[in-house]
Amino acid sequence: MTNERTPLLAAKHLEIAFGQGKREFVAVKDANFDIYRGETLALVGESGSGKTTIGRAILGVIPTKKGTIAFHEQLINQHLAIDAQREVMRKIQMIFQDPAASLNERATIEYIISEGLLNFHLFHSEQDRRDQVEQMIKAVGLLPEHLYRYPHEFSGGQRQRIGIARALIMRPELVVADEPISALDVSIRAQILNLLRQFQQESQLSYLFIAHDLSVVRFIADRVAVIHNGRILELAPTAELFTHPLHLYTQSLLAAIPIPDPQLARQKQLVTYHESVHDYTTDPAQFVELVPGHFIYANQSELVTYRQQLSMT
Template sequence: MKEKLIEVKGLKQYFNIGSPNEVRAVDDVSFDIYKGETLGLVGESGCGKSTTGRTIIRLYDATDGEVLFKGEDVHGKKSKKALKEFNRKMQMIFQDPYASLNPRMKVADIIAEGIDIHGLAKSKKERMEKVYKLLETVGLNREHANRYPHEFSGGQRQRLGIARALAVEPDFIIADEPISALDVSIQAQVVNLMQQLQKEKGLTYLFIAHDLSMVKYISDRIGVMYFGKLVELAPSSVLYQKPLHPYTQSLLSAIPLPDPDYERNRVRKTYDPAVHNYAAGEEVKMREVAPGHWVYCSEKEFQQHKATY
């Protein structure tokens, strides 16, 4: 039996509640993340995937629903000490390596911020040793410790962001589009580094992205979001071979392949939400069509999926 590290149950994150421009950024989303795995979360811009990640880690207070980390409610009332311990076990790597590092701080102080807050070094010497080791772990060197963020390239800054997240020895890392601001050649290096660290340190990732080819490469399972809803969840190989929800099919049909013949004849599938004009009172929810393969559908669609699976 795999151990559940994160359980998300009926999570909702609404903005401007009650006003005409109310936004249901995350609308009744549920999934689990198992210890040691990478769950990919994909969807177009504005679908709610980053908001989901930020709500899990308490950057936003949830409107409704539960997030359990090792069985404990993340959004429940916590003492300062419990909150500090939770913050240490869950870390985030942000999308923009330019905006997420304080330009006035030296690299050593950026990386050691968490070490200082959580008292993880007994002396200044131990603190610097930890910083040097972290820099080397992410493929940089100790000479970089005395520089400022503006002296680094985008890929190097993202490595600094990873080092900062690792400094407090977390169990779970939310990577919010960590490669979308980087050159393609650098993207692969950062993803390979994350996979290597996962093996070495037994980390669990929620990897948020919109690049489906990269998500397939790094993820064990993939969840697809559309307009605040989770519409499909399956092991990554299954999702690519047997996409069931029309939106997932549309996303996958848009992936370019380095094959001119294929590209000339590629048929793009467009997704039209109107195909799902459900009757009033018809229950639409996540249903398990095959072991581990969940789709957001009505009972009628569910039976059709099962018949053709």
């Protein structure tokens, strides 16, 4: 992908598969994307599209079959020395989808947030560790007295704040946020998104924000990658994607966003997508940059149509 800046993380021709031989299932096919310092890249698609699989591959939880993942231009989807592996583990953190399942119910909040500091010895003294934990719990909108309670004593939104505190106390450079608000009430979602943006502005954090709802990422993402059946079909700046969605699958996701006005909702046209609309047998598709920053998976005949669409806008 063409960009004058050096990406913080770059994934090139990424392929991830499970099983072997006839039972092999390719979950991610030829994925290409960059994430730059201080930006949010949203990865959007339906359940089972491969977006969480990509996030876990970045964290090193699952292996990749082909392609490269580079962090600070160092390949991290291959064998790393122990020190290099620990450094990557510290600098890339994850916020999980289910705040209830991701916290140890037997541990106090103080220990849950401290665990990373203890494992990586990121404190000078016991007092320094306590100070860091107290500052972080305040930063996510909770109180110091909450530190000595247990996860079951908190609401879903509060537990997600604890999960955010646990990740950010490690002073990461990249956070993989896997559907971090989908399990929360609508009234709490904006609070969590605002909290993530606040930390990003203060620390130049980068996010890979995984979601299934385009309406959510419009608020937080700088760029959006749309994935379907393991393949990224379209990638563009957020405003560009919402204004000029080219791929039919992207259009179908946008059409699925609920409209609160009943009269406008009745006028909305349903857009359906099926892979059979494409014929790539003689004219294979590639992931190409159609205009600066706007990438799409298409063959040559489709590119002609897309260019015509853009020229008419």
